[in-house]
Amino acid sequence: MEQIFFRPENAYVGDFIPYYENGEFKLFYLHGWRENYDSSKDTGWFLLSTKDFMKFKEHGACKINGGTGSVIKKDGIYHMFFCQFPDNKQLVCHAISYDLKKWTKVEEDTFGPDENIYEMTDWRDPHVFWNEEKQEYWMLVAARERCEGNRKGCVALCTSTDLKKWNIKSPLYSPNINVGAHECPDIFKIGDWWYLVYSSYTNKFGTYYRMSKSLEGPWITPKVDTFDGRAFYAGKTGTDGKNTYIFGWNPTKTDNIFHWNPEGYKGNDYNTWDWGGNLIVHQLVQEADGELYVKVPDTIINEFNRIVPQNFNPIIGKWNIGQDKAKTTSKYSFACALAGDMPDVCKISGKLSYKNDTKELGFVLRADSNVDKAYYYKIEPHRNRVVFTSHIMQSEEGGKTLPYEVEIERPFYSEVEKEYEIKIVVDNSICEFYIDDKVALSTRVYDIKNGSWGVFVSEGEAEFKELKLTTL
Incomplete structure (x- = not known):
């Protein structure tokens, strides 16, 4: 392995x-x-x-x-x-x-x-x-x-x-x-x-x-x-x-x-x-x-130098999709586009920006075909933070059981329409999320073993560019 x-x-x-x-x-x-x-x-x-x-x-x-x-x-x-x-x-x-x-x-x-x-x-x-x-x-x-x-x-x-x-x-x-x-x-x-x-x-x-x-x-x-x-x-x-x-x-x-x-x-x-x-x-x-x-x-x-071709598909909401980019306006709802399956060890990278009043945007990992179960790295501009949440928080059991709103968070002071570079390094259960060579957020992902990666916006407007997945 x-x-x-x-x-x-x-x-x-x-x-x-x-x-x-x-x-x-x-x-x-x-x-x-x-x-x-x-x-x-x-x-x-x-x-x-x-x-x-x-x-x-x-x-x-x-x-x-x-x-x-x-x-x-x-x-x-x-x-x-x-x-x-x-x-x-x-x-x-x-x-x-x-x-x-x-x-x-x-x-x-x-x-x-x-x-x-x-x-x-x-x-x-x-x-x-x-x-x-x-x-x-x-x-x-x-x-x-x-x-x-x-x-x-x-x-x-x-x-x-x-x-x-x-x-x-x-x-x-x-x-x-x-x-x-x-x-x-x-x-x-x-x-x-x-x-x-x-x-x-x-x-x-x-x-x-x-x-x-x-x-x-x-x-x-x-x-x-x-x-x-x-x-x-x-x-x-x-x-x-x-x-x-x-x-x-x-x-x-x-x-x-x-x-x-x-x-x-x-x-x-x-x-x-x-x-x-x-x-x-x-x-x-x-x-x-x-x-x-x-x-x-x-x-x-630099060890991740093998590009794996990806094809983005809109799953929820309307998206404008190019070869390595995706853009959506979803001011009052959730929108998500998925690419290909994630290997156990890989690097996901890209750039993102958002418009004023956007509530959440980010990346989904190991999502099922309907995005009913997935892991999320979310940038929340109005709260000046980046958070990680798992499929648990999307479930009724998680919502009733866990006495907190997010699982892990980090301060992140972002600006409207500024472009940020994202790097995600995945090693089986380990995920390391980096923003602009400044912010890191480590976590673990155990229970969803496979699935697709993609991008999402919740109540806002955002653009993702230079999206790619590479392996060793």
Whole structure:
């Protein structure tokens, strides 16, 4: 089976820890066996490498059984910082290596939080970098500040001159917003701007960033402070010296924890999101004002070079259809045109624009012949967002069962009659939707296994151009 977004055989990927050297990314990650685990299998940190995010070489277990962290090199020695959880404690740990494969834990360097500054319950995901201005190493830690109330989530700060003895400082960032610790903290610089990245599963669920021209702050919240939606988590960044990428995971949906499935339903689309899944890599793009956007890496998109001929047919409403374009005016109703069947792995692309007062427009995936069942990526101009909805929300059972209006959404501030480029990368159950090399929205599609793709408009007027489907 073809696969774009990496997942090890019979297992799942969790948090990634990227390290770049000698022309390739060394991607450490947390390896999850789930139902395939037995005591003979290694757990914890594993390593794979890639030059293009399409072809991967697996190097196996690092024999480090712990949680997320970081890797840094000093004087020819690699230093791994990670976390472990003995006896309900959370501790930062240190290991060294000369080849990135065989690691030795430095037991005496293990340490926990200062209980005068931080809660003892959260002390994990250490990220270490060299602070050139201060001439010392800084470590960021996912923590909870000791303070009044329950909004204690923060990014803790520790400093060191030798990577062994660490001085615990007051938080680098503590906004009193999130209850949980700011997980997987990360920091990097492009031009004049520093960027602080963290993930949170309380208040809202996602990977966030803040920006500042100084490590001392203030840490500014940008207009759109996330890189993706609910189906992208634990993002950490890495650079090849030219481009910066963020590495996260698109979770699977195997458990029905909240029992939302209608009686007798056997699918996965209703299920809750798991911990871990497949690797997703977005390339970061810096705008003139310093804010960050994401695009699909060129090394991925360029692999889709086989054009599959498509023939659009109007299914609902009146359409003006050309060879690779479709246009409709449907101011008071829904209109949809379908092309050919979708392969399991493919890229769908095109450009779209809309007229004033258009309520919804976008793409349908794996639709049946009448568009009674399909997945939808919808741009909603009046709500400044792009959303994903599945066939569930079109059904009576879904409408009665699910306590929300959309399944996943992202802010998207669009303009009337402006043309936007769309790229959709589909890898079996994974869908990655990109707008204009700026906005990404990841999701999963399980229960409709095949069908057609197409375009739609609801209560408005829109035009779609340069529509095509390509495969590997």
